[in-house]
Amino acid sequence: MTSVNPLSTIFKHLNKRVTIYLKGGERYTGILAKVDNYMNLVLEETVEQKSDKTAKYGRVLIRGSNILLVKLE
Known part of the structure; x- marks a missing residue:
């Protein structure tokens, strides 16, 4: 079985x-836009969805320790 580094x-x-x-x-x-070795991410053209609310942002920094799942499209 092949191992893949996430x-x-x-x-x-x-x-x-x-x-x-x-x-x-x-x-x-x-x-x-960017990712580092701690899985901190920078997203551009970002849309936030929380419950039934949606907000649009330009650039967002997401701390890696807060991430539950990354869905690649």
């Missing part, structure tokens, strides 16, 4: 659309 997979998705689910229930969708 962080390297995320690095390959730079400049592509991703959806980030946070531990607090928020969901962010945007273009993955």
Whole structure:
């Protein structure tokens, strides 16, 4: 069985659309602009969804320790 490094997979998705689910229930969708070795992410053209509310932002920094799931599109 082949082992895949999740962080390297995320690095390959730079400049592509991703959806980030946070531990607090928020969901962010945007273009993955930057990622570091701690899985801190910078998204561009970001849309936040929390409960039934939606907000649009330009650039958002997401701390890696708050991330529950990364959905690559």
